[in-house]
Amino acid sequence: PEASAAPDKGDGSGNGSQAAEDLNAGRKEGEDKVLWLKTAKVDGPGIGIDAKGQWVVGDAVVKAVGKNLTAYGAADGKEQWTLAFPFPVCSVTPQTTADAKTVVLYRESGSDTAPCNRMRMVDLKTGKEGWSKEVPKEGHFDIMTAPTLGLTGDTVTVSRNGGSASAFRISTGDRLFGSGSAEGCRPDAYVAHNNKVISIAGCIDKDGNGEVSDADPVTGKKSWTFRLPEKYKVTSVYSLDPVVLDVGNDQKGERSIVVLGPDGKQRATVSGEGKFATECNNAPLGSLEVCRNTVVDGGTLYIPTAAGSGKPNEIVAFDLGTGKAKWRTPAGDSRTLTPIRAENGQLIAYRSAEKDKGGEVVAIPAAGGTPTALLRHPSGAAAPIENAFYYPQIDYAGGRFYISVTRLRAQGKDEKLLMVFGK
Template sequence: MTEPPQPPNQPPTPSGYGHLPGPPQQGYGYPQGENPYAQQPAPGHQQPYPQQPPTVAAYPAHNLQPPAPGTPGAPGMPPKKKLTLIVAASVAAVLVLGGVGYVAFGGDEDPKQPVAQESGDAKPSASPSVDMGDGSGPGGNQQTDLNAGRKQGEDKVLWLKTTKIDGPGAGVPAKGQWVVGDTVAKTVDKTIKGYAVADGKEKWTITFPAKICGTTRATTDDGKTVVMYADGPSDTANCNQIRMVDLKAGKEGWSKEVAKESAFDMFLDPSLAMTGDVVTVNRLTRATAFKISTGEKLFGSPSEGCVPGAYAAGSGKLIGIATCNDADMTVEIQDADPATGKKTWTYRLPKGWKVSRVYSVDPVVLHLKNASSKENSVVVLGPDGKQRTTLSGEGSFSTECSMSYDDSLQGCATAVADAGTLYLPTKAAIGKANEIVAFDLTTGKAKWRVPAGEGRTLEPVKAANGQLIAYRKAEANTGGEVLSIPADGSTPTALLRHPSGPSAPIESSFYSPQVDYADGRFFISTSRLLAQDKDEKLLMVFGK
């Protein structure tokens, strides 16, 4: 197969570039019905709120496409037919990345028991509720027993939080979710609320002047994060205000407006990246860095040369994605000093190649795309910025990142990396199951595969203590599971088995869910609310 031309002063590219164009990306979908907590959308059902195609792509250098308006069956919709493992053995050893999320279709087969071993450890630690109000804050406000009919070996729903809000016809965003100590915090429109992880009792509320329009999953070691909000209530308001929030204490810190770096600096679809005491505000053509503790501006994008429009951050590192002012508008990867933004090395991509996602910053793992040829590649860079390898393996891998639609540079929640391994879920064919594939970041080869089991979908959540934490997604009549997969890919251990009674249709139908596993508890919440002045499920927590 033909390799793309090499960038200047770079080593030869190992094989592994995919040459199969992916299908069109899926759009948003949202379930609706008499029971807003558990109703399943009918096959082919048109989603109830108007679609919101972005006005422009997030970053020219990222080559990201907006979802197709009105497309049903988007990521986060409840799976409704059994899926079984499929890998085309005859496919060449090339990592083929499609441009579509997981798609679910209707069916009514009986669920099968999970292929995993039970474990008695990973029990949640005690977490007392600290109500900062008058003691009347609601707890887990479910009206039915979600643990009714719980089978032997199944764990519990600890609580379900619902909310009632009246908003515009397109609904309101609710993307932010953080678990910090004994608190889980969740955004809804203009507010962040903190809840006790043990019982769901409301601890605090922070209200912003206008809607929250940008968050990051990251927090500092002491539980602080930075949130973006609009500069006014109108639909045309700019998303250019930032505020530091102490999630442990439930208190606001500094706030400021992010000034334009140039006349062409546009705050369209901005995003945030955090590492250490540094946060960057990424937007269309520029990026600005601030000190989280004080709000002090550290640096902005240069006015000439290769200009970063976004940074990826983590593990004390900052990686810039810059567009160069040359005839081909080539893209340059930059290792930047988090305090000054100064480059320590650069890696120039060949003509026509863009960065779609950054899966890891230490080591640097990039998903690259060529819009003209429809080629994809996942490239690993060494600590000196030189190309180490490209990933190769049989199967089809989703670029839509399934669980939660997020087109930011580091928004792929289901691509998880540690120091030596990248874990990716395969994209299953209709009626088949998927698997998680572990890729060695030194060789680029697949080390092992763990199948989801008949009729299920398995997705990485986080890598911790030499093991991978994965979520086996719920179905309408089968609860989800949290699994621990050993470093060698051997038999998974079930950390939590969620009930298959009345809670399963609720768990399986969260819209584009945000998920996390911390201290023996599993958290799942919606990313958007219909906001039709009716109770809707917001946040659900499982544990022992």
């Protein structure tokens, strides 16, 4: 591992509450406030630059842009620290350890096509970096184009589109296990979340079927294996506790959602009307990770339907014991509802903004029923800005809502980066 560098703490002079006064102009009675909006003026390559990471840590929000991670005060948007990487950050996970550490991947050089194969542990509370290392190859065809990261306990998994995956100890960077040394079918991906890891493998046998196994987060050893139906593959992972998978057969145009029990046996198949938004932030070339736009809690899967152009979607709650739909909550108007998380017997979701109407953070009772607004974002000047965040990253924590872009055009002009709402 390479030596650590201290973060640039910033002097707090950055204009955190940029134009916040103007953004609250036209606010109606009962609406909450824009706390601050951060813009970015960056010159980059013609294809733009990635800005995928966003983490809310204590009283700060950390945002990744290009080769930098920057922390802003949650209340006022003032810069707290910036940590620069040698080359652009190319893969992140929204997950952190209990003490706010995460692992970030960055490119081996400044080229857009350079392998995404350098790993660094970062303390998101302080902006200090820990160990750094190159991801060791698990075989000859180990392609580090668009790897995905998963994190649970002291384990981080790195899965890549070349059909290789490995796991490392977060505290030290040591390799724990990988597909190069796995028993049986070779894992294409390790998916980690909430104290669990599963392995998704393609098998080189006459059937060419895939299989899913559990994996011990320290040793990688499996205790059960679920064989996929012929020519089916895992297209999305909704949960690891219980294991809920979206599986499909491209040749036949068939797909279904399967629920596995603790022994790896199929417990139920989820079915319901509607086209579901199941792309789950998986890049076209990327490997699998747990979906960010679905929530599993208390034996229920909350999943959004795909929104048609200018048409509302809905969130559907499925009983994972029976596979049947329990209730549906429509977004209304021409809006979109996106699940954020479950807490206190409710589902927290974001109802997107329209050009003349702010978005909302709502709570929907786990048993179904009318959503209650936790935050009503202002109309007026703020709504068209909020409405123009396409494929954003969203978080709701400590009574504040965070929304940020995942890519910047980087053409030397001011662009919206991160917007925060609160009481």
